[in-house]
Amino acid sequence: MGIKALGYVVIETARPAAWDEFLCGFVGVMRTGDAVDGAALYRIDDRVFRFRVEPGTREWFVAAGYAVTDRAALDALAEAVARAGRPVTWASAAVAAGRGAEAMFATSDPAGNGLELYCGDACTAEPFVSPIGVPGFVTGALGMGHAVFSAPNFDETIVFHRDVLGFHETDMPRFQLFGPDGPSMGFAFLHADNGRHHSIAFGEGPVPPAGLVHIMLELPTLVDVGMAHDRMKRFGYPESATLGRHVNDQTTGFYVQTPGGFDLEIGCDSLVIDPASWETTRHEGISVWGHEWAWQKAMAAAQGEQA
Numbered sequence: 001m002g003i004k005a006l007g008y009v010v011i012e013t014a015r016p017a018a019w020d021e022f023l024c025g026f027v028g029v030m031r032t033g034d035a036v037d038g039a040a041l042y043r044i045d046d047r048v049f050r051f052r053v054e055p056g057t058r059e060w061f062v063a064a065g066y067a068v069t070d071r072a073a074l075d076a077l078a079e080a081v082a083r084a085g086r087p088v089t090w091a092s093a094a095v096a097a098g099r100g101a102e103a104m105f106a107t108s109d110p111a112g113n114g115l116e117l118y119c120g121d122a123c124t125a126e127p128f129v130s131p132i133g134v135p136g137f138v139t140g141a142l143g144m145g146h147a148v149f150s151a152p153n154f155d156e157t158i159v160f161h162r163d164v165l166g167f168h169e170t171d172m173p174r175f176q177l178f179g180p181d182g183p184s185m186g187f188a189f190l191h192a193d194n195g196r197h198h199s200i201a202f203g204e205g206p207v208p209p210a211g212l213v214h215i216m217l218e219l220p221t222l223v224d225v226g227m228a229h230d231r232m233k234r235f236g237y238p239e240s241a242t243l244g245r246h247v248n249d250q251t252t253g254f255y256v257q258t259p260g261g262f263d264l265e266i267g268c269d270s271l272v273i274d275p276a277s278w279e280t281t282r283h284e285g286i287s288v289w290g291h292e293w294a295w296q297k298a299m300a301a302a303q304g305e306q307a
């Protein structure tokens with residue numbers, strides 16, 4: 001039993017037009033037919049959708065949808081989640097079908113982060129065609145990308161994801177984000193049963209106002225990432241972290257703030273691991289180079305003003 005991959009994300013927004021421009025005009029994903037309930041659906045590959053953007057009243061990351069192998073695995077997972085004291089809300093057949101799934105249940109982890117677990121990915125034979133010429137995204141067995149959440153009750157949340165849901169530890173560092181004398185912060189990078197370094201990750205801290213820290217999409221080449229970076233500047237979207245390369249998953253890319261308030265990491269060249277033989281690492285640094293964070297710049301500016 002275990003998680004196959006990140007399959008899709010569900011986002012609530014009061015600004016669907018802003019999300020549409022962000023996803024189609026900037027990221028280069030493909031809008032497909034709307035859901036029967038009015039949600040906008042977007043493809044990045046042959047899965048029937050990867051982004052489900054629901055019109056609503058707030059900017060909120062509703063859920064990350066993770067696939068399991070089959071119905072028996074999903075049923076076993078639902079039992080384990082219920083035994084762990086977390087909610088299990090089975091979707092109707094119509095709602096599951098709307099998720100491109102054979103069956104699905106919604107739950108949340110001990111920090112309240114929204115999750116959907118499902119089996120059966122519906123795919124389409126209609127080719128993926130980006131409206132702005134992006135060649136495609138790195139998905140397949142590696143899944144859509146990764147989602148990074150936050151958890152104040154960090155240890156309890158990680159135990160749930162590892163021992164109940166079946167994610168596996170990849171990298172379990174503590175980072176000195178506020179200098180060598182500041183408090184350290186726990187992080188957990190967990191992989192599913194595929195080669196992506198992490199399909200889900202957590203930082204130790206309060207859940208952000210938008211319900212998520214970031215999601216990550218992988219492009220085929222550095223040229224594609226550079227062109228996305230140019231588009232970010234052209235649209236005037238806020239850059240949350242400059243171009244850089246991560247130590248642990250080796251992704252080269254940048255972070256941009258989405259209309260939902262959380263970030264999107266767009267990168268390439270991500271490490272592919274062998275999940276069967278991987279031994280947990282504890283890296284000490286976040287970036288090989290680059291990744292100057294907007295909050296670091298703001299702190300430096302504030303300190304400059306005080307000096």
Ligand SMILES: [Fe+2]
Pocket residue numbers: 146148214215216265
């Ligand atoms: Fe990331």
